[in-house]
Amino acid sequence: MEKLIVKGGTKLEGTIPVSGCKNAVLPIAVAAAILGDGGSVLHNVPNLTDVTTLRAVLEGLGATIKRKNSTLYIEPINHLEYEAPYELVRKMRASIYVLGPLVAKLGKAKVSFPGGCAIGPRPIDLHIRGLEHLGAEVMVEKGYIYAQAESLIGTEMNLIGQHGPSVGATANVMMAATLAQGTTVIRGAAREPHISDLAHFLNAMGADIEGIGTSVLTVHGVKQLRGTEHTVISDDIEAGTFMVASAITRGDVYVKGITPQQIPAISEKLVAAGVELDWDANGVRVTTPHELQPINVTTAPFPGFPTDMQAQIMGLLCLAAGTSVITENVHTDRFIHAAELNRMGANIVPDGSKAIINGVPKLSGAPVMASDLRAGAVLVAAGMAAAGETVVSRVYHIDRGYECIEKKLNNVGANITRVNA
Numbered sequence: 474m475e476k477l478i479v480k481g482g483t484k485l486e487g488t489i490p491v492s493g494c495k496n497a498v499l500p501i502a503v504a505a506a507i508l509g510d511g512g513s514v515l516h517n518v519p520n521l522t523d524v525t526t527l528r529a530v531l532e533g534l535g536a537t538i539k540r541k542n543s544t545l546y547i548e549p550i551n552h553l554e555y556e557a558p559y560e561l562v563r564k565m566r567a568s569i570y571v572l573g574p575l576v577a578k579l580g581k582a583k584v585s586f587p588g589g590c591a592i593g594p595r596p597i598d599l600h601i602r603g604l605e606h607l608g609a610e611v612m613v614e615k616g617y618i619y620a621q622a623e624s625l626i627g628t629e630m631n632l633i634g635q636h637g638p639s640v641g642a643t644a645n646v647m648m649a650a651t652l653a654q655g656t657t658v659i660r661g662a663a664r665e666p667h668i669s670d671l672a673h674f675l676n677a678m679g680a681d682i683e684g685i686g687t688s689v690l691t692v693h694g695v696k697q698l699r700g701t702e703h704t705v706i707s708d709d710i711e712a713g714t715f716m717v718a719s720a721i722t723r724g725d726v727y728v729k730g731i732t733p734q735q736i737p738a739i740s741e742k743l744v745a746a747g748v749e750l751d752w753d754a755n756g757v758r759v760t761t762p763h764e765l766q767p768i769n770v771t772t773a774p775f776p777g778f779p780t781d782m783q784a785q786i787m788g789l790l791c792l793a794a795g796t797s798v799i800t801e802n803v804h805t806d807r808f809i810h811a812a813e814l815n816r817m818g819a820n821i822v823p824d825g826s827k828a829i830i831n832g833v834p835k836l837s838g839a840p841v842m843a844s845d846l847r848a849g850a851v852l853v854a855a856g857m858a859a860a861g862e863t864v865v866s867r868v869y870h871i872d873r874g875y876e877c878i879e880k881k882l883n884n885v886g887a888n889i890t891r892v893n894a
């Protein structure tokens with residue numbers, strides 16, 4: 474099992490480039506492989522294990538996918554299979570993205586029901602509800618979701634769930650609706666930048682989607698989608714993680730390839746905590762000249778503060794001069810990293826869906842364990858700021874969502890070694 478050994482006390486200085494957005498690539502590759510009748514070329518695709526896992530799912534359905542550096546070449550599937558098996562889906566929940574496109578293209582799908590994960594139960598009722606609105610019959614039996622429809626029919630629906638809009642359900646239903654008969658109106662749609670990137674990609678394939686970037690998406694069904702060429706947007710969460718890495722080490726890092734529009738809430742909260750952000754057309758310089766200030770953060774769907782940055786900002790606030798409160802409203806059980814940060818000398822008290830973070834003057838290195846990919850990222854960031862050595866295990870979580878994390882950070886002065894132990 475690989476581990477990262479992080480020698481702390483380093484100050485990051487230099488430029489870190491941001492890679493392509495994982496959460497955009499996953500549904501876009503699905504749309505390209507299943508919905509398109511011609512080959513697609515995707516640029517700016519990060520080299521992540523989640524992308525490799527999705528590739529296996531799509532190849533299992535019959536797609537031919539080649540990678541050259543950060544470009545994926547996806548050939549249309551001639552003999553599309555309709556089953557995504559447990560062995561592949563269990564490795565990555567986002568495999569559920571094949572459900573809507575398979576029903577739209579083949580009229581049927583059999584997809585393993587994704588399980589829960591370290592950040593809590595992850596229901597898929599909204600995905601199912603959306604497809605049912607489009608006229609699909611959906612049944613769950615023996616761990617599989619069976620969906621079928623002679624043809625999907627456009628309709629109006631509200632996809633808002635108990636925790637607000639769902640990124641996954643919006644993507645799944647939007648993809649299915651592109652090939653439905655008539656017009657589908659999705660109210661309560663997720664507005665994350667990666668949903669917009671998927672919608673732009675689908676339109677480039679010949680779909681007709683209006684309201685991109687808003688909570689009401691109108692999808693006029695078309696008969697056929699073609700292949701296209703697309704450059705995936707940059708990863709907002711990777712950018713936010715590097716901004717935190719700069720701030721927590723009191724560094725001076727230019728995070729290259731991100732815009733303020735992609736990360737409004739992350740920027741606002743970092744500034745409130747005393748981090749200075751100097752934006753230009755290509756990215757942002759991140760410095761922390763003064764003491765970090767405590768702040769309150771509440772996670773929410775875009776344009777709110779992303780749950781996928783909650784762990785990282787928690788790590789930063791461990792070193793603030795006072796008490797901060799984080800309220801997790803999206804994945805309410807997502808605080809496993811708090812216990813690991815406490816092992817490094819932090820003072821965090823989880824309390825239901827809140828965490829009270831009492832700032833401490835310093836952190837110290839310790840052996841810690843990544844419980845999910847963002848939890849892993851904060852342990853690496855905290856390790857860089859801590860005195861002594863931090864050994865992060867379960868690195869495979871980090872590799873799901875960060876492309877060569879230690880290489881990028883070592884390039885700007887970190888001291889991180891990957892070992893097989």
Ligand code: UD1
Nearest residue numbers: 496567595596597598599600634636639640641642803804
């Ligand atoms: C996506 C992201 C994930 C991120 C999450 C929230 C990908 C591959 N993953 O996950 O990194 O943490 O958005 O920004 O893009 N919900 C339901 N019923 C459903 C679906 C979701 O109740 O059918 C709930 C979830 O439990 C959660 C909330 O809605 O509380 C938001 O989840 P959702 O946006 O669907 O997350 P994912 O698409 O799974």
